[in-house]
Amino acid sequence: MKTDKNLTVHDVARVAGVSIKTVSRVLNNDPTVRDKNKEKVLSAVAVTGYRPDLNARRLRTGQSYLICLLYFDYVSNSYSSRLVSGAIEVCDDFGFDLMVRPVKDRKSLAEQVRNIAARSNPDGYILTPPMSDDKDVIAVIEEENKSVIKILPMELDDISCVNCDIVAGVREAVNHLLTLGHRRVAILNFFKVRGGLLRYQGYEEAHRQFGLPIDSTLQIDGPMESDEDYERAIRQMLSGEDRPTAFFTFNDYLATLVYKVASQMKLRIPYDLSVIGYDDDPSSKNLWPPLSTVHQPVVNLGRAAAGKLIQQQILKQTYNHSEDLKCRYIQRSSCGPLL
Structure with a gap:
């Protein structure tokens, strides 16, 4: 047997007992290859230690076998790191590499993409x-x-988008607060992006189910320039005579700012103030008390995005969608009945 460096598809074909064409089709993820032949080729690849020559592959196909994931960089951005984790899994399955580009300068974004x-x-x-x-x-x-x-x-479509049911998860979460007797539920939200609009829709639907009007004085709109700006807005709202008894926040990070301000004001969670976040950031369960939150299937969103991009759009194959993209309310200890 040759050294790993000198192995070719001819060696894989010989060990697998199939044609070179079949080996090539398997390595290029052709869905029409019979399962029996696919197993033979993959077994031969494992036995021989064969690795395709990516440079030759790129020259032959005219593709880079590289996809780029762009996201805005901000403090405590575990959302994007989990997206990346899911996308990398799919890239590895299809022999692609993932280039991850955090972006800070929003003004020259189009030019940055052109440079990439x-x-x-x-x-x-x-x-x-x-x-x-x-x-x-x-x-x-x-x-x-x-x-x-x-x-x-x-704007959604079935070809170029991935989505999850944000409304249902938020509605379930706010329903929980209303069931506990809370009638003044504040929302700290980003009202100008689709995710914020859908969060607000869930918040609104929960109130409608209880026959409660929406109080615009209980709304804080982001994004803001700094944490201090958020804290100032939260403190002002909690200082009023008719203060909210519960908070729902756009993400878990903003919930930690509610925790911070509440602690400074000697408000005990969940006895004096109930709090629910969004995303189910891994750190949310480490707060005290552990944060109730809406689980967003971020890793699966990354998998679905990479799978649809590579399989459906680049390789022109049938995309077999199997990811669980439901949002669910995770009840922990940061919510209590209105006393």
């Missing part, structure tokens, strides 16, 4: 909110004749 295309020539892009609604960025990608998958954009 010139330097690295990715086969496609995954855009995270709110970038998934940036028309200038999408225009650049289309100019480059590249594929794109948008996560939770304002």
Whole structure:
């Protein structure tokens, strides 16, 4: 047997007992290959230790076998790291690499994407909110004749988007607060992005089910420039005579700011103030008391985005969607009955 470095598809075909063409089809994830032959080839690859020559593969197909995931960088951004984790799993399955680009300068975003295309020539892009609604960025990608998958954009379609049921998860969470007797539930939200609009819809539907009007004085709108700005707004709301007895926040990080301000004001969670976050950040269960939150299937969103981009758009195969993209309320210890 040759050394790993010198192995070719001829060696894999000989060990597997199939044709070179069959080996090539398996390595290129052709879904029409019979399972029996696929197992033979994959077993031969494992036995021989064969690794495809990616440079030759790129020259032969004209593809980079690289996809780019873009996200906005901000403090405590575990959301994007979990998206990346899911996307990498799928890239590995299909022999692609993932280029991850955190973005801080929003003003020159389209130009940054143009530079990425010139330097690295990715086969496609995954855009995270709110970038998934940036028309200038999408225009650049289309100019480059590249594929794109948008996560939770304002306008949905079955081809270029992935989505999860935000409304149902938030409705369940706010329903829990209302069932506990809370009637003044504040919402700290981003009202100008699709995720924020859907969170508000869930918040609104829960109130409607209980026959309760929406009080606009219980709404805090983000994003803000700094944590101090959020804390100031939270403190002002909690200092009023008719203060809220519960908070629902756009994400778990903002819930930690509610915890901080409540502690400074000697308000005990959940006895004096109930709090629910959103995302089910891994750190949310380590707060005290552990934070009730809405679980968003972020890793699965990453898997679905990469799977749809690679399989459906780049490889032109049938995309077999099997990820669980439901949002669920996770009840922990940060909510209590109104006393």
